[in-house]
Each structure stands twice: as C-alpha cells, then as structure tokens.
Amino acid sequence: xxxxxxxxxxxxxxxxxxxxxxxxxxxxxxxxxxxxxxxxxxxxxxxxxxxxxxxxxxxxxxxxxxxxxxxxxxxxxxxxxxxxxxxxxxxxxxxxxxxxxxxxxxxxxxxxxxxxxxxxxxxxxxxxxxxxxxxxxxxxxxxxxxxxxxxxxxxxxxxxxxxxxxxxxxxxxxxxxxxxxxxxxxxxxxxxxxxxxxxxxxxxxxxxxxxxxxxxxxxxxxxxxxxxxxxxxxxxxxxxxxxxxxxxxxxxxxxxxxxxxxxxxxxxxxxx
Ligand SMILES: C[S@@+](CC[C@H](N)C(=O)[O-])C[C@H]1O[C@@H](n2cnc3c(N)ncnc32)[C@H](O)[C@@H]1O
Numbered sequence: 001x002x003x004x005x006x007x008x009x010x011x012x013x014x015x016x017x018x019x020x021x022x023x024x025x026x027x028x029x030x031x032x033x034x035x036x037x038x039x040x041x042x043x044x045x046x047x048x049x050x051x052x053x054x055x056x057x058x059x060x061x062x063x064x065x066x067x068x069x070x071x072x073x074x075x076x077x078x079x080x081x082x083x084x085x086x087x088x089x090x091x092x093x094x095x096x097x098x099x100x101x102x103x104x105x106x107x108x109x110x111x112x113x114x115x116x117x118x119x120x121x122x123x124x125x126x127x128x129x130x131x132x133x134x135x136x137x138x139x140x141x142x143x144x145x146x147x148x149x150x151x152x153x154x155x156x157x158x159x160x161x162x163x164x165x166x167x168x169x170x171x172x173x174x175x176x177x178x179x180x181x182x183x184x185x186x187x188x189x190x191x192x193x194x195x196x197x198x199x200x201x202x203x204x205x206x207x208x209x210x211x212x213x214x215x216x217x218x219x220x221x222x223x224x225x226x227x228x229x230x231x232x233x234x235x236x237x238x239x240x241x242x243x244x245x246x247x248x249x250x251x252x253x254x255x256x257x258x259x260x261x262x263x264x265x266x267x268x269x270x271x272x
Contacts, residue, residue, distance in 0.1 A: 065101055068132070074161040076101045076132040085151045091181075094204045099154055101132040102197040103230060106254055110226050111140065113250040113257055114193065118142045121191045121222070123172070126182045126208060127199025131158030134175055141171040142193070148178045148185045155179035183207040187215050191222040198229045198236075205239040213245045216260050223260040230254065 027035045045051045058079075065077035080099040082092050118140040125133040128147025137145045149155045158177040178185065183204055187194065194212065209225075216223050225246060229235055233256040240246060246258040 061103055064104065068104055072135055073164055073166045074130070074132070074135060075157065076130040076135075076161060080154075082151065085153045087151055091150065095127070095150070095200050096198055099129045099151070100197075100230075101129060102136075102228065104136065106197075106228050106230065107133060107136050109252065110195070110228050110255045110257070113252065113255055114224060114226065116191075116193070116222070116224070118172075118193075121193050121224075122146070122188045123193045123195065124148065124187055125195045125197075126185075127197065128158055128177060129154050131161045131177055133195060133197065134158065134162060134177065135165050135167070137195070138167065138170045138172045138175050142173065143190065144173045144188065145175045146178060146188065147176075148180055148182050150179070150181045152179055183211065185211065187212060189215075189219055189221075193224045193226060196225070196227045198227075202237055202239050205236075209239065209243045209246075213243070216245060220260070224249065225258045227256045227258075228254060229256075 026038050030038055062077060069075055069077050078101075082095050082097055082099065085099070087095065119142070121142055123137045123140075123142040123145045125137070125145075125147040128134060128149045129151075131147055134145050134147045147158060149158060155177055162175055162177060182200065185208075200208075212223065212225070225240065227233060227236055227240065232253055233251070236256065240256065240258045241248070243258070245260055247261050248257075249259040250257040
C-alpha cells in the first residue's frame with residue numbers, strides 16, 4: 001500500500017497528526033491559494049454551531065466505540081477515508097467514501113425491529129469493514145454470519161478481529177469474512193437477513209438488490225433487508241421502495257426494514 005501519513009499502513013487506528021504537521025500536509029497537497037482556501041473553509045466550519053454539534057457527537061461516538069473494542073478485544077474504531085486504503089477511484093464513488101464502524105446502539109435498535117427467530121436465518125453484513133457488525137451478530141443464534149467487504153485492508157482487519165475477539169456469549173454458527181465486491185456477491189440460501197450500515201451509492205444498491213431479487217426468485221424464502229443510517233434513513237432515497245419484490249416492514253428515524261413479499265404476489269414483470 002502507498003505510504004500515507006494519515007494511515008501509515010496500520011489496520012488498528014488512524015494516525016492523528018498534530019496541528020503543525022497537518023498544516024504542512026495541507027500546504028504540501030495544495031498550492032498557496034488552495035491552502036489559504038482550505039484553511040478559510042476550516043475556520044468557517046469551526047464557527048458553524050451545527051458542525052460543532054456534529055463533531056461533539058463523533059467524539060462521543062469514538063469513546064463508545066473504543067469501549068466496545070476493549071470489551072471484545074478487537075480493533076474496529078475510527079473513521080477511515082476509503083481513498084486512504086488504496087481503493088480505486090471508480091470504486092470510491094460507488095462506496096460512500098468512508099469506513100465507519102456502526103454504533104452499537106443502532107445495531108441493537110435494528111435487531112429489535114426484526115420480529116424473527118434468528119436461529120432460522122443466515123445473516124449477511126454488506127460492506128462489513130473491520131467486522132464490528134459480525135462480532136455483534138454473533139451474539140444472536142443466527143445459523144451463519146458472513147460479511148462482504150471490498151477493501152483488502154479492512155477485510156484483513158476483520159479476519160484478525162474474528163480470529164481474536166473474545167465473547168462469552170457467541171451463539172451463532174459459523175462466522176466468516178469474504179473479500180469482494182457486494183455487487184458480485186451471491187447470498188447464501190435459506191432465510192436471510194441482509195444488513196447494511198450505509199455502505200454504498202444508490203447505483204450499487206440497485207445492482208445488489210437485483211442480485212437479491214434473482215436469488216429470492218430462484219429460492220423464494222423469508223428475506224429481510226435492514227438499512228441503518230446514523231443520521232436519517234431518508235438519505236437512501238427510493239431504492240428500496242422502488243424494488244418491487246420487497247415491501248416495507250419497519251421504520252424508525254435511523255432504521256428502515258423491507259422484506260421479500262409473500263410468495264404468490266406477482267412482481268411487475270409478471271403482471272402484463
Ligand atoms: C460505513 S462502513 C460500515 C462497516 C461495517 N458494516 C460496520 O458497521 O462496522 C461501509 C463499508 O462498506 C464497504 N463497501 C463500500 N462499497 C462496497 C462494495 N461495493 N462492496 C463491498 N464493500 C463495500 C466500505 O469499504 C466500508 O468498509
């Protein structure tokens with residue numbers, strides 16, 4: 001991986017630069033006018049109360065995330081820009097640009113909306129990063145838990161976390177991490193929970209949902225799509241409501257759940 005002062009090839013935590021080194025980095029990456037613009041933007045942002053409120057929220061989230069890592073003996077905390085992970089430019093635009101571990105509360109809020117017996121279901125985390133969702137899902141008696149992640153650096157971190165994490169209450173079957181692109185991933189058979197923590201652009205969603213649709217058409221079965229977003233689920237737009245093999249199931253401000261329609265309800269192409 002190319003040398004990057006923000007990252008230094010570590011898979012456990014991003015490297016924080018001091019103010020002087022940050023300034024040197026900004027000047028190094030921009031011409032003088034660009035650096036002045038950059039600094040003026042930074043000052044303007046810091047004066048914006050909404051930005052300050054958000055930053056306080058992220059700092060609080062980091063503290064909770066670090067506590068999670070300590071409890072489970074894993075390294076998942078800290079946001080990392082995907083361009084610092086050697087992801088190709090065309091893929092950066094398809095991903096949401098960022099690795100960010102999910103907030104523990106949000107995961108459990110999503111699970112509480114699913115009124116299912118996990119022991120009948122496989123669980124897939126789409127865009128599984130360093131495997132935090134997989135660690136949490138392992139506490140439920142899912143048949144198997146699997147994560148799909150396209151960054152090899154994050155995937156390797158997930159493999160290490162899954163090997164090392166300590167939990168006295170692991171209740172699922174096999175847990176595994178797959179390195180690959182979600183749009184090429186064929187989901188496992190059997191009843192399925194597909195989990196998404198705001199991983200990618202609407203264009204990728206459409207392709208992933210198409211994959212799910214053909215898997216479900218080949219094997220109609222209970223299938224839930226769980227979308228989570230730290231801010232508001234409205235950010236996703238209409239990709240789920242536009243998908244005619246799915247129907248709305250549950251909604252909160254940060255969680256949106258759709259499920260496959262009951263068998264026998266005709267899909268658009270069958271209705272002619
Ligand atoms: C917001 S992070 C969520 C990480 C993890 N699910 C968690 O909650 O801790 C989104 C992840 O999706 C991954 N991602 C984005 N596009 C992807 C794609 N097309 N295929 C696989 N992974 C992708 C990113 O690399 C990133 O790790």
